[in-house]
Amino acid sequence: MRVAMAAAVVVTGVALAVVLGLVVVLLSARLIDAPWVFLGAGYVALVASGVVAVLAVSRILRFTGTWRSTAAVSVVLAMTAATIAHYTLLDRFPTMPVEPDPAGVRYWSVPDGRLAYYHQSATPMPGRRVPVVFLHGGPGTPGEGLPTGSAELAARGYDVYAYDQLGAGRSSRLSDVTQYTVEHAVDDLDAVRRSIGAEKMILIGRSWGGSLLAQYLARHPDRIERAVFVTPGTIWGGLEEDVGEPWPARDAAERREYEQLTGRARTLLQSILLEVNPNAAHSFVPDREADSWMRAVALTGRGATACSGLPRPPAHHNLQGFYSNQMLVADFAATADPRPALAQAHVPALVMAAQCDFVHWSVTRRYVEAIPGAVLVPVDNAGHGITEDQPALFTRLIAEFITGQPVEVPLWRSAADPWNRPPSG
Known part of the structure; x- marks a missing residue:
């Protein structure tokens, strides 16, 4: 029973950590334009949420050495979050090279x-x-x-x-x-x-x-x-x-x-x-x-x-x-x-x-x-x-x-579609 409860806490904790991290990113971004600030705030919130989840699991399972375990898991969480961010959120799209202006510009x-x-x-x-x-x-x-x-x-x-x-x-x-x-x-x-x-x-x-x-x-x-x-x-x-x-x-x-x-x-x-x-x-x-x-x-x-x-x-x-x-x-x-x-x-x-x-x-x-x-x-x-x-x-x-000449292509004066295409919507 304790193991099942601990697993549920882990799953819930991870989900809440991700949600909380995103919320903190967006709240911070509303106030501050700098990415290192709003992304950093979200990163700290995500890791902190993970630490809370680890502490909760430790209490449920009555682990000894809780703080040492928490510290170790926190390091793993931080490194994992940083790695995921590096390959997703921080993965820049390749940019087109800057070229000299063509003649005439x-x-x-x-x-x-x-x-x-x-x-x-x-x-x-x-x-x-x-x-x-x-x-x-x-x-x-x-x-x-x-x-x-x-x-x-x-x-x-x-x-x-x-x-x-x-x-x-x-x-x-x-x-x-x-x-x-x-x-x-x-x-x-x-x-x-x-x-x-x-x-x-x-x-x-x-x-x-x-x-x-x-x-x-x-x-x-x-x-x-x-x-x-x-x-x-x-x-x-x-x-x-x-x-x-x-x-x-x-x-x-x-x-x-x-x-x-x-x-x-x-x-x-x-x-x-x-x-x-x-x-x-x-x-x-x-x-x-x-x-x-x-x-x-x-x-x-x-x-x-x-x-x-x-x-x-x-x-x-x-x-x-x-x-x-x-x-x-x-x-x-x-x-x-x-x-x-x-x-x-x-x-x-x-x-x-x-x-x-x-x-x-x-x-x-x-x-x-x-x-x-x-x-x-x-x-x-x-x-x-x-x-x-x-x-x-x-x-x-x-x-x-x-030039003010008559347009030789026939003008269309009807409200109907010239090609009888299906109406929009």
Whole structure:
């Protein structure tokens, strides 16, 4: 009976020690960002709980030499806990090497650091044309180099810019990750406008870039000449709608890789810390490691942006921004609904929907419903990455729209899905 009782105490003690250790870690992390403090506090709590369990077992079994036994077991517990932590919580994800900037990368200074950008100069033409600025998706998922269509727009007399948003790509990371907000992203975009000396811009936003464009348009309609939304994400995070499954078609190997990446103990603790204190999560898993992990996760679903059977887009080495992604997504749900302001924004807008886009039709359709001057073009045989699947058509569409020519692809004026896909939800 005593042995059974002792075994029960051991099992219960171990479970309680683990739970208590985690609770102490999270309570400490809420107050202090330093990992050595909150992890150390949890470690001490775990070992102390183990010692109490050992003392309880010793009393139950009436061992002699209790304190010597307790000391020995405590040492074993401490070493075991340290070893487990070393191979789980402290097992850093391999980071991408830092590489020299490719040719053509330049930087703008903004109040919180630098924004990396590419620029293609306009071919000299009579008159002054409004510059074109591309907005990448994610949040925190930049491209590499100048986007598809840049050379053609430059040949028509438009200066073309593409920049890495703050916290992504080669742009600066913030030490306080709670400052990654939608308002901050909008302010950075306006800082870009001032940096290029433009009263107005033509903005082309893809995926999250379309969501950011809508936020900027709602605040500064007088600073936009024309707007292009390319397979945009949700128009407002507060809708909490089912946008779509980004990776619906992983193969077995990709699913295994994804599960291994997202099931790591270090990653799970980081996720919990993000809810408790984002800056503690940032101290625990720094930018380079988190960004490298995010890239690896993204690569498990590269094929999701294309129609089935079409080539996958090539991978590049301009890293995603994990913390800008996480914090902007969270903040996006807390921003004001932009649609009342968009209803007063009389700016010509083109919305592109794609046949194989994982984003639901109802999500894309909201842009046409919200913006009085918006028209919608359905693009066949293209996924979320229209620029990769239909580069020539994409280039023609933006060139025609931006230069004020009639868009030759038929506009879609119905509320019904052009491809009769099953409704979301």
